[in-house]
Amino acid sequence: MTGMGRPVRMSRPPAIIWLPAVFIALIVLLPLAYLILRTLGAGSEVWDLLFRTRTLAILGRTLGLVVAVTGISVVISMPIAWLTTRTDLPFRKVWSVLTVLPLAIPSYVAGFVVVAAFGPRGILQQLLAGLFGLERLPDIYGFPGALLTITMVTFPYVLLTLQASIRGQDPCLEEASRSLGHGPWSTFRRITLPQLRPSIAAGSLLVALYTLRDFGAVSLLRYETFTWAIYLQYQTSFDRMVAAALSLVLVAVAVIILFAEVRTRGKAQYHRVSVGVERLAGNIRLGNWRWPAFGFCALVVLFSLVMPMSILGYWLVRGVGAGEPFNVVWTSALNSGYVAGLAALVTIAAALPVVILSVRYSSRISSLLERGTYIGFALPGIVVALALVFFGANYATPIYQTLGLLIFAYVILFLPQAVGAVRSSLLQLSPRVEEAARSLGSSSWRVLVRVTIPMLRPGILAGAALVFLTSMKELPATLLLSPIGFKTLAISIWSATDEAFFTRAAIPALLLILISSIPMAFIVVRERGE
């Protein structure tokens, strides 16, 4: 049986766990130290700027977007996650791969695509004008466009965590509920949903923080959020002090969201507590609902994946037709894959001690530490990048502008994705196995390498894939911190779109989406196969 009793606590953590964990926590707090340093260096006019009604208004707009994007992501992901894991949906495997791939699309590309598709005189309007003589579409700019764009590229965060947890769920609780006379709906509400709550919350957390820190989509769709205001300080007045003060406000918002998510976790535990064989749930027959369900998945994939890819393809064809050169940027693609692969490895290595400490040796300090790793993910990339420019150039000159520091930046930015994925894996594992290994005389290190890590494989792979694809598309830190002359796909896209060379942007953008899709697709297929 799966129990919901008190979590089991172990004694003191071994040094091989807590030492690296503390070290990693210190590293990820570097940007925070930088922000405080810069804010303290600012004059009093910073406070005047900060405490204007305008600031409050932008904060309100930001929170509105965060709530809406997160809510819609959950609403889209719930049915897809259930359909692709527990039902006889046609082409189930295909859908479970295609629905997570939009995550690979950078928001600055999605922004251009949404404007091209739904903007005034965009593709959709011209299509409708041809068919029905429609002259104007509702304005895409502002809230609707930002909502659409960011939801499009972030909802798979919820989908992925949900799919993993539905798959890991033991069906016996549901069966027990049904046998006790509860209907399917009542069982869903009382048994399934509470069990899914932590994974919904974990996915939502990533969506919320991503929305908080996104710049590409909100700037192209012209919705003034806090991050946009922070970028503006750099862009218009080269004012690092005001930007730092604003970023601290963003950190405060992130902290509130982080603690809200902790509250949803509660004290429950999600692994089996007694003997018994784990098994997978059987498939539910959809019957007449098969094709509407199919249609729903198709619609989501059409909007979030097919549309952006086709528009990029169209730009490519149009530009080449007009005589633009067709250059495939192989070096950039190799560099991107290489550095993102490294980032994934290092980030997983960094996530493991943090996760093990916070789950197996749960205490106030260890969960604070785990929460702390999320700060970097909530900050705009430019802020983290400049923090590392400052520390790197002045206090770590030998590694400044090397791949080492760039990967360091990726770790700070993307650690929570790995922490989240590995953590939910570990939560579903009973500590009994590790205890057994220890009682048989294995050292802490041996238990970690031989027992814990192999059992965490699904979480590790999922986390690595997430870090890989977000590192692939990361822009500000890559621009500022990579070794000089080191070209990546993200840099090629930026360089081209910035000067309106859309054809030149289309090739690296398509390549980037394809390459980051590969590990993701591989993992989804692999997990499905079991």
Next chain:
Amino acid sequence: MSKRVIGLASLMLSSALLLSACGQSDTETLTVYSGRSEELVGPIIDQFSDAAGIEVKVRYGSTSEMAATILEEGDNSPADVFFAQDPGGLGAVTHLFTPLPDAILNQVDPKFRSPDEKWVGISGRARVIVYNTDKLSESDLPDDIWEFTDPKWKGRIGWAPINGSFQAMVTAMRVLWGDEKTIQWIDGIQANDPQVYPKNTPIVDAAGRGEIDVGFPNHYYLFRFLAEHGDSFAARNYYLRGGGPGAVILVAGAGILKTSENKELAERFLDFLLSRVAQQYFATQTFEYPVVEGIKTDRLLKPVSEVNSPQIDMADLADLEGTLKLLRETGLVP
């Protein structure tokens, strides 16, 4: 799987360390931070590198990001030269620049260089009106940018208030018109419900699609759209007949950092950027205006002699702070 993964991991890590260990040699290398994109300036920098036999390392980014990076790096900046998109970016780090020799400064029209001799303009970009050719022809457009405050332009204008060149134009307005009239212009345009864009590119794009009838960008973005879409792209540039701040010519420029250990190389680089070869490149390849005399521009480009641009020194455009204060008061930027 673990052994193979660990093997792969250590291979990747060690090669990363190796990679970072290379490139430490500093014989005849010049490091440039470029706020101008590689698409535009990469070819001409390569040409310098080949001709001079010097390795040039270029970090590309937006002008503001590069300026912020230089400011954060402080005395430890690896950069020798900062090549910026606009005078505002140069102004932000001007205290970190070393004065330039007269041999470089004197090649450039005084109005295109900093008065404290810290940086020179490299190429010029004109502020223009971009208009949708399906809806308007040049004769429908007014002589002066002031006239777009007329209510007949309501809902037809696009602008980019957070863009550096736009802000430089507002500074030009303050110089030529005074603060009061500038505020009136901003209020007048605001009353016409303009579409707000983050930068120049989407303005030109929007004008081509007919999303807006007119927009206020720099002149050269249009040529990129013409190259990709062909001549059917439905937008063209209009240089304000009456001149004024709406027709000001701005410069992209460069300066040498005080902390540079390669000042002599850096000077050779700037000298090259002002040479005939480089100036001709800007005039024909990036469709910008040369800043030295006697360069022929592309036939698509309206010759600088025919552009009725106002007499204004780049130095007068340095007061970005005052412009930002004004823009904040009018609520145009946060």
